[in-house]
Amino acid sequence: MxxxxxxxxxxxxxxxxxxxxxxxxxxxxxxxxxxxxxxxxxxxxxxxxxPVDVIRQHYSDILSDPVSAGRALQYSVSEGDADLRDWIVDHMRSRGVACSRDNILITSGSQQALEFTAKLFLSPGDTALVTAPTYLGALQAFAASEPVFQDLDVADIEATAAQVRTRSESDPSDCKFAYVVPDFANPSGETMDLAARRRLLDLAERLDIAIIEDSPYAALRYEGEPVAPIQALDLEGGRSIDESRVVFCGSFSKVFTPGMRLGWVCASRDLIRRLVLIKQSSDLNAPALNQMVVARLTADHFDxxxxxxxxxxxxxxxxxxxxxxxxxxxxxxxxxxxxxxxxxxxxxxxxxxxxxxxxxxxxxxxxxxxxxxxxxxxxxxxxxxxxxxxxxxxxxxxxxxxxxxxxxxxx
CATH class of the missing domain: 3.90.1150.10 (Aspartate Aminotransferase, domain 1)
Structure with a gap:
């Protein structure tokens, strides 16, 4: 034919x-x-x-015990392994983000987190602000939701805001989020300084939009002083994470191994609850066995x-x-x-x-x-x-x- x-x-x-x-x-x-x-x-x-030997040992230990093996090979809660989420809570707190287990969702890699945020925020024709250049995987994850992409110029928020207003005269609410990779960005390698992060928060306040903070490389700093996550800056002055407009996406792939396919989202409880529903309609839960292994890895070997x-x-x-x-x-x-x-x-x-x-x-x-x-x-x-x-x-x-x-x- x-x-x-x-x-x-x-x-x-x-x-x-x-x-x-x-x-x-x-x-x-x-x-x-x-x-x-x-x-x-x-x-x-x-x-x-x-860390192949350590990973092998953790798999063996978990599967050698009938109780832990049963849990590891069974369906699990969509939110993710409790021990792993507790480690993430401590990790985020060490970076200035006060949160609880209810603010964390485990995803099948941070790529899935980007797909889920697109489903949560974007309707066809909505505007997504992205830096130029930006991470190709994010463009792919967002594209299926049929947004209009607009360049995000963090150095000139006035110009970006004006372009959004011009594009959105009929419905100014159709701009939904700004997406950034603030630390050692893929592809540029650049890091947003503190002033740029504050300008982005100001832009988000003006436009009443979310910020998707994609941060898979933060642990790979070779020199210079760490810059506070945008989410931590958003919580300054005593604001609760449940009031934050920032959705933080993290990953275990760059420190341990991408083959485990585990990432996480840290956000307000309301957004996490909604993302959990998307998770349930997608793959129910990230593999429980991998989560249990990574929970042990992070506790003993992350630093x-x-x-x-x-x-x-x-x-x-x-x-x-x-x-x-x-x-x-x-x-x-x-x-x-x-x-x-x-x-x-x-x-x-x-x-x-x-x-x-x-x-x-x-x-x-x-x-x-x-x-x-x-x-x-x-x-x-x-x-x-x-x-x-x-x-x-x-x-x-x-x-x-x-x-x-x-x-x-x-x-």
Whole structure:
């Protein structure tokens, strides 16, 4: 049967299906998994850091006891494991967010938290404020709810507010939230300073919108002083978390392992109750066994594991920054992150990094993610996201040198 005939017989899909796009990064990873290609594409934790022996022991201990095994292999409450949520409560309090177990929902990775917030806040045609560039996974999670994306300029909240009002003259309530990755952002590597976080809170107050604070990299700080979470700033002056407009999304993937697929949301009890209903209609609960293992991991190993990750990735970041400084041509510019996994490189005006990527893979045998993937409107970009988390230092130096020669030729 021809393609045209198959399309003619295809069932009619929901309108949102047309907005579901394959992840440019996931598709790219399929191409570059070949010998000799040095990949700076995926923001993938280094398996050398995975505490395999400790994890194996926790699984064994839990499954060796009939009582804990029965609990671990059974359906569980949608809110999440009580011990794990209690650890998160203590963790959030250490960061300035006074909360209780009722303010925490365990999700299947923080990506699910983004999907759930989109379902909770967005109706078709609503406005979602996102930085430009922003995390591709967030754009995908939000897109199915059919929002209108608008650039969020935290440096100029007056301009952002004016654009929202212009766009929303018929219904000013249709702007629902501002989404940010405030610490070592994916993809830019930048960190919002304290003043920018306060400006964002001011904007949210003016527009009466929520803030989605996506913070998977906060534990990966290599230098400088930590900045208070936006949610903690929102609670200054004695405000209760149940009055907060900030929805905090956290993850265990970057410190421990992404394969456990566990993240969390910290928010007001009202929002958590609503998110729990979405969770129940989605997958009922995150895997109880994994939650019990991570509860034990966090209690005994979080600080130690975070310190290991910081030292490990700091060396890789330094190797990439040094290589960029040595080899990139003068017309290239790049971020110098204080933490996280990413460096954002602007190759130079007139260079389309999406068009350049096939040559990078075939000739330079090095891969990156084109900047275009991180803009809601898919605009042409001279930028590329470089992740230093997976290659070793020698591969980082070699890959950057190869890319630098390509950028020099393209410029």
């Amino acid at each position: 021809s393609d045209a005939a198959l399309l003619a017989r295809a069932p009619r899909l929901a309108r949102r299906a047309s907005r579901m796009q394959a992840s440019e990064i996931r598709e790219l990873l399929k191409i570059i998994e070949q010998p000799g290609v040095i990949s700076f594409a995926g923001g993938i934790p280094d398996p050398a850091l995975f 130690r594991q975070a310190a290991r990750a910081q030292a490990h990735y700091r060396a890789k970041r330094d190797a990439m920054l040094e290589a960029l400084s040595q080899h990139m041509p003068a017309h290239a510019r790049w971020s110098e992150p204080e933490g996280g996994m990413f460096i954002w490189l602007a190759a130079g005006a007139g260079i389309d990094t999406a068009a350049l990527l096939p040559r990078a893979i075939e000739e330079a045998r090095a891969a990156y993610v084109p900047g275009r993937a991180f803009y809601a409107d898919g605009r042409t970009s001279d930028a590329m996201r470089l992740s230093f988390s997976l290659p070793d230092c020698a591969q980082i130096r070699a890959g950057v040198e190869r890319l630098a020669e390509l950028v020099r030729q393209a410029g």
